[in-house]
Amino acid sequence: MAKQWIDRADVVLRADGQRVADLDTSSTPGFDGGKREGKELLAERAQVLSVLQEKLFAHGRTGGQRSVLLILQGMDTAGKGGIVRHVIGSVDPQGVDHASFGVPTDEEKQHDFLWRIRKRLPAHGQIGVFDRSQYEDVLVVRVHDLVPQAEWEQRYDQINAFEKQAADAGTVIVKVAMFVSLDEQKNRLRQRLERPDKYWKFSPADITERAYWPEYQKAYQAVLDRTNTDYAPWYVLPSDHKWYARLAVTELLIGALSTLKLDWPPANFDIAEQLRRLDES
């Protein structure tokens, strides 16, 4: 009858001192149950998340200036899309602003790398979700030498300053780095090649990128070492088990929203008077 627990995901998964190369991507830190228990708990906790999200939205509608930003990073097949579908999918779409950042467009290239990111910061009361983010500019860009090192080296500090501004303006930032093993990625890519309903998710480049695995690990390590801050902490998520990753992100969001200590906004009108007006209407 012992309840599986994970509600201190914000402690359990903190990136402090984590070595990407040493991570057991099949582990389920903070949770001692299996898939079935994990799914049951997720269904339950999704309700908690949904209520917290509605309170955030309610505050945004009544002058509150807080918001939440979930940044998802991870190699291909790590499960970012599944998080959006199965975690973010459990809250009201009215309160969600989802942004997916791909290869920069021509217009985006005419600006600094944070230009397109800044534009998608969540409005008051919203949960913003970044599927990939400013971190691509120190990940794929670094691995493939897309800009000179002197340029990307500066970006870590620039990102920190940017996130500090956003946090000071009222946004609670939660950054999640999802990791699967090289073998698990192979399994998932094979699925995309074997199932006609998944062909569309496959790109030959995904296989090409596998050759750069050690370079990506190094680039992720640098991200964790240089941009894991109090105001925008990184969480390291072992993601071989999809059910676990979804549960853990749910808990991280519950934790982030809980720090806001929001309750339903009070009435900013005289209730008795309005009830009288309503009766007469």
Add this chain to the structure above:
Amino acid sequence: MAKQWIDRADVVLRADGQRVADLDTSSTPGFDGGKREGKELLAERAQVLSVLQEKLFAHGRTGGQRSVLLILQGMDTAGKGGIVRHVIGSVDPQGVDHASFGVPTDEEKQHDFLWRIRKRLPAHGQIGVFDRSQYEDVLVVRVHDLVPQAEWEQRYDQINAFEKQAADAGTVIVKVAMFVSLDEQKNRLRQRLERPDKYWKFSPADITERAYWPEYQKAYQAVLDRTNTDYAPWYVLPSDHKWYARLAVTELLIGALSTLKLDWPPANFDIAEQLRRLDES
């Protein structure tokens, strides 16, 4: 054991010849079950909608140029938000672009009334959702004389031309007008005044607007009479029963997506070759 049906919602709810003033807002056209059956069927049909939505999204990712736009209109408390939460909430947030149109901002007022609308047309592969829309500019604007009649009179044709363009560009447009009775609205407003978790949804102006009910009915009638087109049809939704409204919109979206006859996109790569590359990687 007879299955309740509603799967021809696109026929049942067509606005052709509908008189707003005569509508029975507590009816459930096309469905002969009650609340319990309705909720059960909704859960089932949400799965169908979800698969169709994913196919649309997959096509968008592989060069397809189709999209869907759901336009929701209705008086305060008609249940637009509930549709977003309970119908749109059942599909993948990655494939949803939700836009809520309130009182125009100063910047928006510096442009024609369709400027802000145009910017939010859904991208390829997306389901766009407009919570209120261009129709506010011939509804609240008309009822309250916010612009001269000569100006709003032109807007019906302008809206038709705009929607024709969008439809020609590949967007399937579904317009839903939600109607509750004056009494049901009173009940719902009273709830917002009696439940602390709903205060934030209430505005004293909502009561003021009740005095304009006949004018709004007339304005809605004009919308139905003048903008109900083959390429962007209106559906009239009796909405006193929330469960029914949600089920009906689910069916309308299933119908809209079904007209696209989408299947999973074929592989645009040599599967055997990629499997070989993957094995070697």
